[in-house]
Amino acid sequence: MDKLWAMEVFVRVMECGSLSRAAESLDLANATVTSSLRNLEKHLGTTLIQRNSRHLRLTEEGQLFLPRCQEILRNVARAESEITTRTADISGHLRVEAPFAIGQNLLCPALVEFSHRYPGLSVALTLTNSPHNLIEHATDVAIRMDKVEDADLVGRPIYEAKYLVCGTPALVSSLQAVSPNDLDPTLCLGLFPEGGHTPNPWVFTRGDEEVVVRPRGPLSFNNTESLIHCALQGRGLICVLDIFVAQLIDEGKLTPIFSEWDTAKRTFHPVTVKSRFAAPKVRTFVDFLLEVFDSRRRPDIKTIVPIGSDRKKKKSR
Numbered sequence: 001m002d003k004l005w006a007m008e009v010f011v012r013v014m015e016c017g018s019l020s021r022a023a024e025s026l027d028l029a030n031a032t033v034t035s036s037l038r039n040l041e042k043h044l045g046t047t048l049i050q051r052n053s054r055h056l057r058l059t060e061e062g063q064l065f066l067p068r069c070q071e072i073l074r075n076v077a078r079a080e081s082e083i084t085t086r087t088a089d090i091s092g093h094l095r096v097e098a099p100f101a102i103g104q105n106l107l108c109p110a111l112v113e114f115s116h117r118y119p120g121l122s123v124a125l126t127l128t129n130s131p132h133n134l135i136e137h138a139t140d141v142a143i144r145m146d147k148v149e150d151a152d153l154v155g156r157p158i159y160e161a162k163y164l165v166c167g168t169p170a171l172v173s174s175l176q177a178v179s180p181n182d183l184d185p186t187l188c189l190g191l192f193p194e195g196g197h198t199p200n201p202w203v204f205t206r207g208d209e210e211v212v213v214r215p216r217g218p219l220s221f222n223n224t225e226s227l228i229h230c231a232l233q234g235r236g237l238i239c240v241l242d243i244f245v246a247q248l249i250d251e252g253k254l255t256p257i258f259s260e261w262d263t264a265k266r267t268f269h270p271v272t273v274k275s276r277f278a279a280p281k282v283r284t285f286v287d288f289l290l291e292v293f294d295s296r297r298r299p300d301i302k303t304i305v306p307i308g309s310d311r312k313k314k315k316s317r
Contacts, residue, residue, distance in 0.1 A: 001039050001040070001043055003040075003043070004072075004073075004076065005036070006036050006037075006039060006040040006043075007040070007069040007072060007073060008026075008069075008073055009022065009026065009028075009033055009036040009037060009040075010036075010037060010040055010048060010049075010065075010066070010069055011066065011069050011070055011073060012025060012026055013033065013037065013049065013056065014049070014056070014058065014066060015156075017056060018056065019033050019034055019037075019051070019056075024274065025154050025274055027274070037049065044061070044065070046059070046061045047059050047061065047062075048061060048062035048065060048066075049062055081283060081284070081287055090118045090120060090121055090280055090281055090284050091118075091120030091121055091281075092120075092121060092122075092281060093121075093122050093123075093124065094121055094122070094123045094124070094140050094141070094281050094282070094285060095123075095124050095126070095137070095138055095139045095140050095141075096123060096124070096125045096126070096139070096140065096141050096142070096143075096285070097125075097126045097127075097128065097131070097132060097134075097137070097139045097141075097142040097143070098125065098126075098127060098142065098143040099127070099128070099129050099143065099145065100127045100128070100129055100223060100224075100225075101223070101224035101225065101241075101244060102143050102268070103125060103127040103143075104127070104225050105224070105225065105243075105244045106243070106292055106293075107125060107143070107292070108125070110288075110292045111123055111125065114285070114288050117288075118281075118284065121281055121284075123285075126139070129194045130194070131144065134153065134271070134272075134273050135152070135273055140272065140279070140281070140282050140285075141270050141271070141272055141282055141285055141286065142270070142271045142272075143268060143269070143270055143271070143289075144268075144269055144270075144271045145266050145267065145268055145269075146266055146267055148269075148271050152273060152274055153271045153272065153273060153274060154271065154272055154273075154274050155269040155270070155271045156269050156270055156286070157267050157268070157269045158268055158269055158270065158289060158290060158293050159243065159267070159268040159293035160265055160266075160267050160268075161241040161242050161243045161265065161266050161267075161268065162241070162242055162262075162263050162264070162265045162266075163202075163239050163240065163241055163242070163263040163264050163265075163266075164239070164240070164241075164242050164245070164256045164258075164259065164263065165180075165202065165237055165238070165239045165256065165257050165258055166231065166237065166238060166240075166245055166249065166254040166255055166256045166257065167231055167234075167236065167237040167238065167254065167255065167257070168231065168232065168234045168253070168254065168255070169252065169254075169255045170234060171187075171234055171236075171237065172237075172255040172257055173255075175187075175257070177257070179211070179258070179261075180202070180204040180211040180213055180258055180261060181211050183213050183237075185213060185214055185215055185216040185217070186216050186217055186218075187217060187236050187237055188202065188213060188215035188216065188217045188236060188237050188238075188239070189215060189217040189218075189219050189220060189221075189227055189230055189231065189235065189236040189237065189238050190215035190216075190217060190219075190220030190221075191220065191221060191222070191224065191227055191238075191239070191240065192220055192221070192222050193222065194222060196222075197220075199214070199215040199220045200239075201213065201214050201215075202214075202215065202239045202263075203263065203264060204258060204261040204262070204263060205261065205262045205263075206260070206261050206262060211261075215239075217235075217236045217237075218235070218236070219235060219236070224240055224241075224244055225244075227240060228240065228244060228245060228248070231254060232248070232253060232254070237257075239263075241266060243268075243293070268293065270285075270286050270289055272286075
């Protein structure tokens, strides 16, 4: 039995959330994945995954074994990348797609360093909040949040962000609010989704308690960068993903409030078209993204990247 390969199959099954999706992502028959998993469990003398026709659940042994496998595979991939990066010609054209907020706040500044490292590689970054078909648009890597749009794509969770409320130190210090219940909605600047004009509500939870605040401030946008700019001018409080304001908070320009309350989370992942082998330029870029996104907030390795229901995989005829 190839132990390393069996570990990769085991990890992929948990990442995909099903045996059949894992088989598709690895370009294998379902029976091969099932057999590999059984052989691994037989070798270890224990059950790793309890499964039925609809659900997969890790046993206690599986919960212990999964992070070990993930770490081993990361180390192997890192070692291979070091060698292939030296031997492979990282050149040509790389087409990347990302949402506006991620591109403007993270990727655009980081790509300057990436271009210095790999001068033979030209990168074309498309910013859009309406995801395109990767194959039709010849896109090599796309950044998605929360899910991928169809089963032909493979996503790798790399960062889990949470929403937080913040404002300038002067504004926050002037507030009398000790909990979200005390917030004045007219001080809350809104962020509304593409195609709408009603700001998203701010939802806070703590134990069994839930508070919903509906922004009614003087300004609202469908763009996170504009929202942050107005907050820096002291025009109101904002509720945005922590990844976009972390540096501003570290610099003391913005101050978070209600950090003891839970808010919604969003998971970022680079997405590629399913393939047995990724091109060196794609592997290199994904490795670079791991540097850009804070490793301390990487999602649990058991995180499953769901497939959206708006597009279904076409069956071959």
